[in-house]
Amino acid sequence: MKAQLFITCLAEQFFPGVLEKMVVLLEKLGVEPVFPAEQTCCGQPLFNSGFQEQARQLAIKWLDTFSQSDLPVVSPSGSCVDMVRHHYPALFPPGTPEHSRAMDLASRTFEFSEFLVHQLGQIDVGAVFPHRVTYHASCHLLRGLGVRQEPLQLLQAVHGLELLPLEGAETCCGFGGVFSVVYPEVSRAMLQDKVNHILDSGAEAVVACDAGCLMNIAGGLRRVGSPVRAMHLIEVLASGLNSD
Amino acid sequence: MSEQNRSVILDAVRGALQRKLGDSLAVRPPALSPRQVASQAEELQLLIDEIQKLSGHAQMISPSQVSMALAELVRTYQVKQAVLWDAPLLQRLGLATRLTDLGVRVIPAHSDKQTLSECDLGITEADFALPETGTLGLLSNAEHPRLVSLLPRLHLAIMRPAALRADLHQVFAEARTHAYLILISGPSRTSDIEMTPTLGVHGPRDVHVWVLDTDQ
Amino acid sequence: MQKSQLQSSEKKIPHPIEFGAYSEHVPGQIPSALKYATGRFMEQRAACLDELPEWEALRQAGSAIRLHTLENLDFYLEKLDQQVIAAGGQVHWAKDAADACEIVLELARQHAVKRAVKVKSMATEEIGLNHALQEVGIEVVETDLGEYIIQLMGTGPSHIVAPAVHLKKEQIAEVFSQEFGIEAPTDPVELTAIARRVLREKFLAADLGISGANFLVAETGTLVIVTNEGNGRMCTTLPDVHVAVAGIDKVVPDWESLSVLLKLLPRSGAGQKISVYTSFITGPRRAKDEHGPSEFHLVLLDNGRSRILQDPGGRETLKCIRCGSCLNICPVYRNVGGYAYGWCISGPIGAIFTPQILGVQQAGELPFASSLCGACDEVCPVRVPITDILLHLRRRVAEGDAYEPAVVATPLRAAAALGRQALGTGWLYRLGGRLLPWLQIPWLRAGWLYKLPPPLNRWTKVRPLPAFRAHFRNWWKRRHQVSTGDQP
Numbered sequence: 001m002k003a004q005l006f007i008t009c010l011a012e013q014f015f016p017g018v019l020e021k022m023v024v025l026l027e028k029l030g031v032e033p034v035f036p037a038e039q040t041c042c043g044q045p046l047f048n049s050g051f052q053e054q055a056r057q058l059a060i061k062w063l064d065t066f067s068q069s070d071l072p073v074v075s076p077s078g079s080c081v082d083m084v085r086h087h088y089p090a091l092f093p094p095g096t097p098e099h100s101r102a103m104d105l106a107s108r109t110f111e112f113s114e115f116l117v118h119q120l121g122q123i124d125v126g127a128v129f130p131h132r133v134t135y136h137a138s139c140h141l142l143r144g145l146g147v148r149q150e151p152l153q154l155l156q157a158v159h160g161l162e163l164l165p166l167e168g169a170e171t172c173c174g175f176g177g178v179f180s181v182v183y184p185e186v187s188r189a190m191l192q193d194k195v196n197h198i199l200d201s202g203a204e205a206v207v208a209c210d211a212g213c214l215m216n217i218a219g220g221l222r223r224v225g226s227p228v229r230a231m232h233l234i235e236v237l238a239s240g241l242n243s244d
Numbered sequence: 245m246s247e248q249n250r251s252v253i254l255d256a257v258r259g260a261l262q263r264k265l266g267d268s269l270a271v272r273p274p275a276l277s278p279r280q281v282a283s284q285a286e287e288l289q290l291l292i293d294e295i296q297k298l299s300g301h302a303q304m305i306s307p308s309q310v311s312m313a314l315a316e317l318v319r320t321y322q323v324k325q326a327v328l329w330d331a332p333l334l335q336r337l338g339l340a341t342r343l344t345d346l347g348v349r350v351i352p353a354h355s356d357k358q359t360l361s362e363c364d365l366g367i368t369e370a371d372f373a374l375p376e377t378g379t380l381g382l383l384s385n386a387e388h389p390r391l392v393s394l395l396p397r398l399h400l401a402i403m404r405p406a407a408l409r410a411d412l413h414q415v416f417a418e419a420r421t422h423a424y425l426i427l428i429s430g431p432s433r434t435s436d437i438e439m440t441p442t443l444g445v446h447g448p449r450d451v452h453v454w455v456l457d458t459d460q
Numbered sequence: 461m462q463k464s465q466l467q468s469s470e471k472k473i474p475h476p477i478e479f480g481a482y483s484e485h486v487p488g489q490i491p492s493a494l495k496y497a498t499g500r501f502m503e504q505r506a507a508c509l510d511e512l513p514e515w516e517a518l519r520q521a522g523s524a525i526r527l528h529t530l531e532n533l534d535f536y537l538e539k540l541d542q543q544v545i546a547a548g549g550q551v552h553w554a555k556d557a558a559d560a561c562e563i564v565l566e567l568a569r570q571h572a573v574k575r576a577v578k579v580k581s582m583a584t585e586e587i588g589l590n591h592a593l594q595e596v597g598i599e600v601v602e603t604d605l606g607e608y609i610i611q612l613m614g615t616g617p618s619h620i621v622a623p624a625v626h627l628k629k630e631q632i633a634e635v636f637s638q639e640f641g642i643e644a645p646t647d648p649v650e651l652t653a654i655a656r657r658v659l660r661e662k663f664l665a666a667d668l669g670i671s672g673a674n675f676l677v678a679e680t681g682t683l684v685i686v687t688n689e690g691n692g693r694m695c696t697t698l699p700d701v702h703v704a705v706a707g708i709d710k711v712v713p714d715w716e717s718l719s720v721l722l723k724l725l726p727r728s729g730a731g732q733k734i735s736v737y738t739s740f741i742t743g744p745r746r747a748k749d750e751h752g753p754s755e756f757h758l759v760l761l762d763n764g765r766s767r768i769l770q771d772p773g774g775r776e777t778l779k780c781i782r783c784g785s786c787l788n789i790c791p792v793y794r795n796v797g798g799y800a801y802g803w804c805i806s807g808p809i810g811a812i813f814t815p816q817i818l819g820v821q822q823a824g825e826l827p828f829a830s831s832l833c834g835a836c837d838e839v840c841p842v843r844v845p846i847t848d849i850l851l852h853l854r855r856r857v858a859e860g861d862a863y864e865p866a867v868v869a870t871p872l873r874a875a876a877a878l879g880r881q882a883l884g885t886g887w888l889y890r891l892g893g894r895l896l897p898w899l900q901i902p903w904l905r906a907g908w909l910y911k912l913p914p915p916l917n918r919w920t921k922v923r924p925l926p927a928f929r930a931h932f933r934n935w936w937k938r939r940h941q942v943s944t945g946d947q948p
Contacts, residue, residue, distance in 0.1 A: 183483055361660065389501060428737060437652065
C-alpha cells in the first residue's frame with residue numbers, strides 16, 4: 001500500500017532524522033511513502049493564536065496538497081493530525097467543496113502510532129532497543145485523537161525495552177504551541193514539573209509522539225544537564241534500521 | 245425597577261435563543277434510572293457503615309435499650325441542656341423524661357435562638373435515610389424545627405427502618421412538595437486550613453443515629 | 461501585593477487583567493500549596509469515580525439537562541419566578557451588578573440591617589456586594605471558614621471551592637491573633653474552634669442572611685445550597701431576612717434533574733459522594749412558630765449572561781455548576797493560582813467566563829492562559845467544551861467577531877497575515893528552511909540555540925532551542941533519485 005507523508009513544519013525544521021526513519025520504517029512494513037512536496041504548515045500556530053482566517057488560508061493549501069490523491073495521510077505529530085481531523089472541517093461552511101474535502105481528508109489522516117496499530121495491524125515491528133524508557137502522552141494525541149494505548153503497545157513490543165511508569169504522564173509538558181512564548185514563566189513551571197518526573201522515573205530516555213513536546217522536553221533536559229534523551233517513538237521503533 | 249428589569253431580561257434571553265413568548269418547551273432529557281435495592285437488612289447495614297465512614301456514629305437499637313443508651317450519651321458528651329423535636333415517636337420513647345431524670349435541662353423547642361444555641365444535645369427523627377451515602381433527610385415544620393439538628397454540638401437522630409429510601413429520586417419524589425428539606429451526611433466538617441480535615445465547624449461536631457429495630 | 465488587584469475584583473475593573481504580568485512573579489508558596497490541595501481533591505475524586513461505573517452516563521445526562529435548560533431558559537425563569545412567589549418569596553431581577561447591589565441595599569435599608577452574615581457565593585463576589593454594603597456601614601461577615609479567613613486578610617479567594625487553600629496555618633494564626641487580640645494556636649482544629657465561637661455570635665446577631673444558590677429549581681421555586689460546614693444552614697435559618705443572589709444560569713428544570721446534578725457536583729469538586737449539608741429551601745417559613753426567615757428574596761442576576769446565551773460558540777459556558785474540578789486538574793492554574801485570573805472565578809472556567817462577562821478588551825489575556833491540553837474538558841462533570849470556547853475567544857481577541865471587535869493591534873494582525881503568506885508560499889517556506897541553518901550560526905552551540913533575539917528569546921530564556929536543520933527534502937530527493945536511478 002501507499003501513503004502520503006505529512007511531515008509537519010516543526011519536524012521538518014528540527015527533527016529530520018525522525019522523518020527519515022519514518023520513511024525507512026514504513027517501507028520495511030510494506031508501505032510505499034509518497035511525499036507531496038508542496039506541503040508547508042497545517043496552520044495550527046495561527047489557528048491557536050486566534051487567527052482563524054489566516055489558518056483557513058493555510059488549510060486550503062494543505063487540503064489542495066493532500067487531496068491530489070486518494071491515499072491515506074500519515075504524520076508523526078498528534079497535534080497536527082488533531083488540527084486536520086477536528087478543526088479543519090469547522091473552518092469551512094457545510095455544503096462547500098472545501099468542507100467536503102476537509103471531511104474526506106479528516107477521515108483518512110492518521111498519526112503514526114495509530115496508523116501502525118489500526119491501519120497496518122502492526123505492533124511488533126522487529127525493533128530492538130535494550131534501554132529503560134518512559135512515555136510522555138502528548139495532550140492532543142491523547143485527548144484530541146483518543147490515542148492512548150497504541151504508543152504503549154508499540155513500546156512494549158520492542159525487544160529489550162523496559163517501559164517504566166512516568167508520574168503525571170498525561171499532564172501537559174508546558175509547550176502548548178504559542179503558549180510557550182506567550183506565557184514563558186508558566187511554561188517554565190510546567191516544564192520543570194515534567195522534567196522532574198522524568199528524572200524521578202529512572203528512565204534513560206523519554207519517548208513522545210509530537211515534535212512540539214519533544215523540543216520542549218529535550219530543551220528542558222538539556223538545560224539541567226541531564227543525559228536522559230528525549231526521543232520520538234519512531235526513533236525507537238526504527239532502531240537497528242539503516243536510513244540512507 | 246425590578247418589574248421592568250424582568251421584562252428586559254426575559255426579552256434578552258428570548259432574543260438570544262431566538263424563542264418567542266409562548267414557545268413550547270422541549271422535553272427535558274432523562275435522568276438516570278433509580279437504584280435497585282438489596283434487602284432491608286443489607287440497606288440498614290450499608291447505612292450504618294456509611295455513617296461511620298463519615299465519622300458519625302450509627303447503630304441498631306431496640307426501644308428497650310434507648311434509656312441506657314441515652315444515659316451513656318449524656319455521660320460521654322457531658323450534656324447539660326437538650327432540646328427535642330415534638331414528635332410522637334420521641335414521646336413514646338420517653339426521652340424528655342429520661343433526660344430530666346439524668347439531670348439534663350430540657351429546653352422547649354420554641355425557645356429563642358440564643359437559648360437553643362446553648363443546648364448541648366438536639367434530638368430529632370429522620371424522615372428519610374439514604375444508605376448509599378449515609379444521609380439523613382429531615383423535613384421541617386413547627387413541631388420539627390430546623391435548629392434542633394443544627395445548633396447543638398451533638399445531634400441524635402432516631403429513625404425507623406421505614407425511613408429508608410433507595411436514592412435521591414425517591415426522596416425527591418416525596419420531598420418536592422415540602423417547604424424545607426435538609427440532607428445531613430455526617431458531622432459538620434472543613435478542610436479549609438491546609439487541607440486538614442476538622443469536624444464541628446458550625447454544625448454539630450457529633451452525629452449519632454439510632455435505627456430502631458422495629459417500625460412501631 | 462495582590463490586595464489592590466483583589467479589591468478591584470470586587471468592583472467593575474477599569475484596567476485589563478494582566479495574567480502575564482502576574483504569572484511572572486507567582487509567590488512560591490502558591491504552587492506548592494495548590495498542587496498539594498488539588499492533588500488531594502483529585503485523588504478523592506478518583507476514589508469516588510472508581511465506585512461509580514455510570515460516571516460517563518451521568519456526565520452526559522448532566523450536560524444534556526444543563527444545555528436543555530439554557531436553550532429553554534426563558535420558560536424556566538418564568539416558572540421559577542412564579543413558583544417562588546407562590547411559595548411566599550419575592551423575586552427581584554437585576555440587569556447588572558449595579559442593579560443587584562441596589563436591590564440588596566434597598567432591602568437592607570427597609571429592614572434597617574446592621575449586621576449581615578454570608579454563605580460563600582461567587583455571584584455576590586461578581587457584583588461586589590460586600591463592598592457595597594460595607595460602604596453604607598453594614599457589617600458583612602463571610603461565614604465559610606476559608607472565606608472568613610481571607611476576609612480577615614483583606615484578600616480574595618484563590619480557589620472557588622477552597623478559598624484559603626494557599627495559606628499556611630501560621631499565617632492564619634497570625635491573622636486571628638491580630639483580629640482577636642490573642643495568641644492564636646497554629647493547630648487547625650483549635651483555629652477552627654475559635655472561628656466557630658466567633659462566627660456563632662455573628663450568626664445569632666445577624667439581621668440579614670445572604671447566600672448564593674447552587675441550583676434554583678424551577679418546578680417548585682426551590683433554592684438548593686450545598687455546604688460542609690453548616691454555615692449555609694445558619695445564614696438561611698437564623699436571620700429574619702434571607703436574600704439569595706444567583707445568576708440566571710443557575711436554574712434547573714425540576715427535582716429529578718437534581719438527582720443527576722447532585723451526584724456530579726460533590727464528587728467532581730471535592731471528591732465527596734455528597735456534601736455534609738444540602739438544603740432545599742422553598743420560600744420563607746410558613747408559620748410564625750417555625751424556624752427560618754420570615755422573608756425570602758431571590759435576586760436573579762443577568763450581568764451579561766443573556767449575551768453569552770446569544771453566542772452559540774460560548775453558550776455552553778453557562779452549563780458550569782461551579783464544582784472547581786477544572787481548576788484542580790489544570791497545570792496552568794496549579795502553577796499560578798487564582799489571583800492571576802484577576803476576577804472572582806479562576807482556572808479554566810474563569811478563562812472563558814470572565815472574558816465573556818467583562819469583554820475581551822479587559823480580559824483578552826485570559827483565553828491565552830492555557831496550553832490547550834484539554835484536561836479540563838475531560839473532568840468537567842457537565843462537559844463544558846472549555847478548550848473549544850478558549851479557541852473561540854482567542855479568535856475574538858485576534859480577529860474580532862460578531863460580538864466584539866479585535867483587541868490585537870493592527871501591526872500584529874498584519875504580521876500574522878505576513879506570517880501566513882510566508883508559511884503558505886511553497887518556495888518561500890523552503891527558502892526559509894534552507895537559510896535558517898546559516899542565519900542561526902551566531903547563537904549555535906553544540907547543536908542548540910541559546911539567547912536568541914526577540915521574539916524567540918521568550919523561548920530561549922526558559923530552555924534552548926534545537927538547531928534548525930531542514931534537510932529532509934534533500935534526503936528524500938537523493939533517495940528518490942537513487943531508487944529511480946536503479947529502475948531498469
